[in-house]
Amino acid sequence: MSALFEYIIRLGDDSLILGHRMSEWCGHGPILEEDIAMTNIALDLVGQATSLLNYAGEVEGKGRDGDKLAFLRYDREYKNTLLVEQPNGDFGTTIMRQFLFDAYRKPLFEKLQNSADKQLSAIAEKSLKETKYHLKHSAEWVIRLGDGTDESHQRIQESLNTLWRYSSDLFYTDDVDTELLSQGIIADITEIRAEWEVTVKNVFEEATLQIPTNNWKQEGGRKGMHSENMGFILAELQYMQRAYPNMEW
């Protein structure tokens, strides 16, 4: 399995699984505008997943397209980061999950625009424009809830305390990254992490939120080692293709 295929799958699965999570809000948003915002974000993410997984299929060259990759793999073959598969929880938890992710995705796509791989650079250029809107939306809500009422502050602080343990998995690297870095296809993750840390720190300051001091972290998403949530997500995500194999929309 090529490093490039593996890397695109990791990116694509992040978009796919978070897009699915956001789509679960459809019809359940706390207000109409947020219902629409979250489903718009879901749509962008699923669109990015389509571009990425279709390209992964091309790179692999075994006749699998984006749909086959999205719907017909087993849980250990999904390489999304642990953060994106965490349950929606309350609105604040969804927003916190989105913010931690958007703050990572923006510098990532900015750097990937300069990738030596032309298609990856094109997808990054396209996705970055959408990601900027997502980050603005999630950061503003983190501030509004953190610096809001006592209850909203307490609840989003709890969301941060719960999700913080999955933050280092965003920056997990292995020989896949080393190989692609040497070929100029991806950027150094330490630069992306540095920018993420600045964004997170600034927004949490504004939001009067405390970064948890408990630094125990959970990793493994990039190796296919998922939390118990993954099976439930796939049961719903894959239902149609499993029940009616090869059906087309």
Added chain:
Amino acid sequence: MVTENEIWFYLEEVSDPEIPVLTVVDLGVVRAVEITDTDCHVTITPTYSGCPAMKMIEEQIIEKLTEKGIENVKVSLVLSPAWTTDWLTESGKNKLREYGIAPPEHEVDKSVLFSEPTVVPCPQCKSRNTKMISQFGSTACKAHYQCNECLEPFDYFKCLK
């Protein structure tokens, strides 16, 4: 033998499925038209990654050109250079305004965080006293605004750079 200019002319008859007042040419999603000995090749680009209208636009282009007697129409999708609202034509922006959708404004503050929402004039009464209701509107490409003067809510075709 049909020319590329004629194809562009025919494409002016294909409207965007979500904002039917715009043609696909106004919207700037048609990137290239190429005629070879055997085929007519049209290249399009999505406004947003997940734009659900792309498949329909592709089908409508094939349908329109076939109806005009052109054979072997092929439509392909490119992502780069990424579509921005600069691709909207001037006539497209005027059509949007007349239709009641505020066209994209030049955004002064490019910073992603902590920036004030863009001032968007009301497409109905032209007042600049408007407020943003939501960054995300009825489709991925639009935000939701309201006019503080005439009180009409309106869509804003948001700036994508």
